[in-house]
Amino acid sequence: MATAAIRIEEFDPPSYDPFTSDEANFGDIADPYPAIHAMRAEGPVLEGDYCSRFAVGSTPHPEAKRFIIVGTKEITEVLTDQTRFSNAAYRANLGTTFGMGSISTMDNPEHGRFRKIFQKIFLPQHVRTWGDSIVDPVVHDLMDAFVNKGEADLVQQFTQLYPFEVIYRQLDLPKDDVRTFQRLAIGQTDFMTAGRAQEAARKLGTYFEALVDERRRNPGDDLVSLLANTEVDGEYLPDLVLFSFLRQLMNAAGDTTYRGTSILLTALLQNPDQLDAIRKDRALIAPAIEEALRWDGPVLMQTRMAAVDTTLGGVDIPAGSVLDVVAGAANRDPDVWDDPDKFDIFRRRDAHWSFSRGPHICVGQHLARVEMTRAMHAVLDNLPNLRLDPDKPAPQVRGIMMRVPEHIFVRFGD
Template identity: 70%
Template structure:
């Protein structure tokens, strides 16, 4: 479908949003010993998580705290009478827009979230697996299958969840490269001017796209969202545009990271990869274990609504509270031997998609994409193994985690 508006590039042609990952999210090879050391000091500590691990903090002159205990994390993520999502307004709100449901609290949050939930219910998302996800995955793999080797990040995981979104939105191919640059640039809060510029330009693009799809609706996600209603209400344009701005990051970026971590963990534990080859019913266990063991987003933010106490620590109203999902996911009281990747462990709910009313609305799509990707790997990349002649994959980051490369070899003929 042709676009109704020409997408606008960054004003500064030398700006590269893809270089922002390390600056914004850190490049620590293994933050977990540091996280464990912080938790040994207490389940709730003064200072933001970023400050506590040596990164610049974007919160401004407010009191900050870091939650490292799983019980305290559960409390902060689920008790909306005491903890708010308003802390995301200076960052996500300034680029995705103040209509982002990630910046809202109830009752406003619940009213609009119902519409998104209606579209992203498991029974609908599963249908996208065969119609959208599989063709994208197979198309990407076809490009490197004849070689018997690949970089699974550069040639596969970094591309396929974004390609899925392009197909869901029915974006013109001519717009895709600029669209991805703007989408990634939105979260470059170290370079806030470029992040806000990206939000403005994507907003202009999506408003034009919404107008075009309302005039000539199709089967794409923009048309569906523009037409869907709950209890007689449609999404306001502010909320719809904010959601579409956020989709690339919420659905694309986290899925790319989660899938990359999953494949890295399995390749580094070939006995577990072999177990899945022999019994694919283990795939859901493997996905949940990868999300627990090294989830794509380590920390989530809440703001204290009132003076309160958590973990025995007094939190004043207005304070920013970083809930470290990476610490809760490795709580030894919940997950025995938590630093070990083990797909055969008893499955218990993790914190990587958050908890409570703000639990990730796209979690079902993320699981479908990770499941389809792993099936395709098992179906097509026979005798898959790490390339011994190239550097081993390294999962890096303090805030968000991903390996830059996964160099592999596989048998070309089964």
């Protein structure tokens, strides 16, 4: 029931490319893990901020005292104890783009009240049905463009596109708007290019406001209609929270899924014996996804604010301090994982920190896993003898916070 009368507004000027903002915002470092290991050797809680260690990006809350959390016990403590550590830290960046109604900026009880409504829609049994009806058709439509050519760039032609196409179909929006929609979604996190994040948020907000109004008058079975009309305990989502969630959905379910899938494919192509094992036994897809998320999760660092004066890892932390919680440090902790820098789909499966922990664990994690699983099945079904293209540069995952390779050049077939 896509509504053609509601149109999305492009960046001004349209030549702005949000995909080139990654380096400025998240760095161009191929391997931040030696530096993360060195931080852990200094102690579990360090004074300073994570980005400054790499001379990358901007620092919200410049007036606040800052700490870097790299100890696994302390990382878990910060992410799970919302009485001492608040998500208010995100109000200075994500709050200005996704909106102050974003559940990422909230603490309990407000956060829990609204999260219950989102969870009702993103339950695994609902998400699994989207795999057949939405995810598979998107994956195959994209692959049809290159499947007979014997070569491709899996980032530019596949992984960068398909999560946004999935969301677009979930929202039941006009096909003509999909590229602008994706560009605005990515642009919301470009805080280093003056005004771009705010421009993207404003234009998406205008779009979603008209869309929600239309779907309340003419509801369908699309995700916007479900979000606008679902209630829990007699309560609907306020418009501020709903518009913020729709903005954030583009990044939480689109940007991070594209990054995670790209990293998964990079790791398997760089370890062809493990890719071959998955070809022979597709039950290994699930552990491969979890290992990729652990080994180089698409979001290495999360942020919290100390709600009270407290002590963490033997370090006194004043109220109002900002904490850079390096989930990537826990995911590569040698006390938790044997040979943690090695990608190994056969390792013992323990829970990683890439979807966070505690009250703010990712509400879209089930959808992300479905999308990554369906992508792997499509790769195995349609790209026989998949391997890296020896005549082109090898993929290299880059970034200190949001991680992704720019290209994955491959050949397939005979």
